[in-house]
Amino acid sequence: DYGLERPQGYNVSFHYNPHVEYHHFGSSHPMKPWRLTLTKQLVLSYGLEYTMDLYEPRPANFNELAIFHDREYLSYLSEITPQNAKPDDAQYIAYGFGGDSNDCPVFDGLWNYVSLYTGASMSAAYNLLNKQSDIAINWSGGLHHAKKNLASGFCYVNDIVIAIQLLLTQHQRVLYIDIDVHHGDGVEQAFESTDRVFTLSFHKYGIDRHGWPFFPGTGNIDEIGPKDPANRGKAHSLNIPIDDGIDDHQYKSLFKTVTSKVVEKYNPQAIVLQSGADSLGGDRLGRFNLNIKAHGSCIETVKSFGRPLILIGGGGYTPRNVARTWCHETAVCVGATLHDDLPTHIPYLQAFQGEENGGGRLYPDLHNTKRHDNLNTDPALQKLVERAMENLRYMEG
Numbered sequence: 014d015y016g017l018e019r020p021q022g023y024n025v026s027f028h029y030n031p032h033v034e035y036h037h038f039g040s041s042h043p044m045k046p047w048r049l050t051l052t053k054q055l056v057l058s059y060g061l062e063y064t065m066d067l068y069e070p071r072p073a074n075f076n077e078l079a080i081f082h083d084r085e086y087l088s089y090l091s092e093i094t095p096q097n098a099k100p101d102d103a104q105y106i107a108y109g110f111g112g113d114s115n116d117c118p119v120f121d122g123l124w125n126y127v128s129l130y131t132g133a134s135m136s137a138a139y140n141l142l143n144k145q146s147d148i149a150i151n152w153s154g155g156l157h158h159a160k161k162n163l164a165s166g167f168c169y170v171n172d173i174v175i176a177i178q179l180l181l182t183q184h185q186r187v188l189y190i191d192i193d194v195h196h197g198d199g200v201e202q203a204f205e206s207t208d209r210v211f212t213l214s215f216h217k218y219g220i221d222r223h224g225w226p227f228f229p230g231t232g233n234i235d236e237i238g239p240k241d242p243a244n245r246g247k248a249h250s251l252n253i254p255i256d257d258g259i260d261d262h263q264y265k266s267l268f269k270t271v272t273s274k275v276v277e278k279y280n281p282q283a284i285v286l287q288s289g290a291d292s293l294g295g296d297r298l299g300r301f302n303l304n305i306k307a308h309g310s311c312i313e314t315v316k317s318f319g320r321p322l323i324l325i326g327g328g329g330y331t332p333r334n335v336a337r338t339w340c341h342e343t344a345v346c347v348g349a350t351l352h353d354d355l356p357t358h359i360p361y362l363q364a365f366q367g368e369e370n371g372g373g374r375l376y377p378d379l380h381n382t383k384r385h386d387n388l389n390t391d392p393a394l395q396k397l398v399e400r401a402m403e404n405l406r407y408m409e410g
């Protein structure tokens with residue numbers, strides 16, 4: 014008995030190719046594909062595989078990635094290896110590899126990696142299109158910064174844009190929601206000239222004490238899409254810039270208020286939710302102070318809208334908490350309640366044990382990590398909601 018109960022009847026599918034796990038960005042790089050191994054182990058240890066349809070999708074091919082990306086960029090991406098990379102090469106720099114931060118390193122199997130996570134997002138989209146699933150999950154995707162000819166912020170291929178393009182073959186309006194702590198700039202930009210996709214991102218926004226903007230530096234409340242009234246994409250983006258340390262109660266209420274209004278006004282026929290786990294308290298790169306259940310409440314809110322839903326991963330840089338969160342959110346989708354004591358037969362149990370690693374529990378208090386003071390006052394958040402509502406009034410239809 015794992016405390017597994019499943020009262021609701023949603024058809025949920027889980028799209029995952031385990032080969033993604035074996036890719037490494039480099040030992041010091043914060044993006045760790047093996048967080049997906051931990052996630053899968055937790056999902057399996059709670060028996061959640063019996064509550065969903067499991068798919069092992071094939072990798073996406075070149076032509077499928079070209080639904081969004083430039084062929085020249087893809088050719089370069091498909092051929093580059095750590096052995097043949099020339100960091101002084103004009104293309105290398107122009108396509109976003111290297112750079113001082115080394116955010117997008119060239120590593121072994123890079124093409125395979127991008128094809129695998131994109132194949133899984135495509136598989137999720139097809140399941141929605143042929144009505145096999147109400148909710149389709151791909152924790153390996155959500156690489157929201159990639160542009161059509163540019164790698165950016167750990168993202169090389171934008172699987173989200175490609176999945177949304179597939180949904181647009183049958184759905185008139187798709188809503189994209191992004192709770193990763195970073196601004197979903199790549200998805201916003203890809204659809205800036207259409208009214209058939211509405212993009213909504215919640216993220217940390219601001220300049221630190223050294224004068225550096227929080228990555229990627231875009232996503233202020235004023236950014237609602239192109240200013241040209243003739244552009245169909247006008248006012249079809251909404252950005253919710255948030256300061257350090259936002260707590261559970263504030264975030265839940267902000268998310269629910271804004272998202273409900275967007276759904277009411279835009280009336281999407283399908284929703285894609287990027288559930289980056291770097292918005293959790295104690296994340297290595299994030300600045301928020303959210304607990305797992307507060308993060309998961311966003312998934313509950315979106316599920317309650319009752320629209321076909323793709324749920325995808327994204328950031329998340331404290332692997333044990335990423336795994337906890339995505340396991341919990343998988344359970345939210347299928348309508349299961351999970352026991353706080355982790356099952357004792359998990360292969361990587363050690364990663365979750367010890368007080369500093371969450372004491373063998375599924376829902377440790379992440380507020381205890383207290384690294385960021387809450388700089389968000391309730392009146393400031395109230396103003397932010399008012400500005401958001403004002404922005405929504407510019408959207409026609």
Ligand code: TV1
Pocket residue numbers: 041042043114115116155156157158166167168193195196227228289291298327328329
């Ligand atoms: C190699 C090794 C790369 C260690 C990158 C943190 C590293 C970072 C590293 C890092 C790091 C960023 C910038 C600065 C832009 C640069 C998956 C002006 C300890 C979706 C991407 C964040 C987030 C990019 C991706 C950011 C996602 N932060 N150590 N790099 N230059 N880049 O700030 O949204 O989660 O940090």
Ligand code: CA
Pocket residue numbers: 191192193194195196197214215216
């Ligand atoms: Ca975001």
Ligand code: ZN
Pocket residue numbers: 193194195289291327328329
């Ligand atoms: Zn992020």
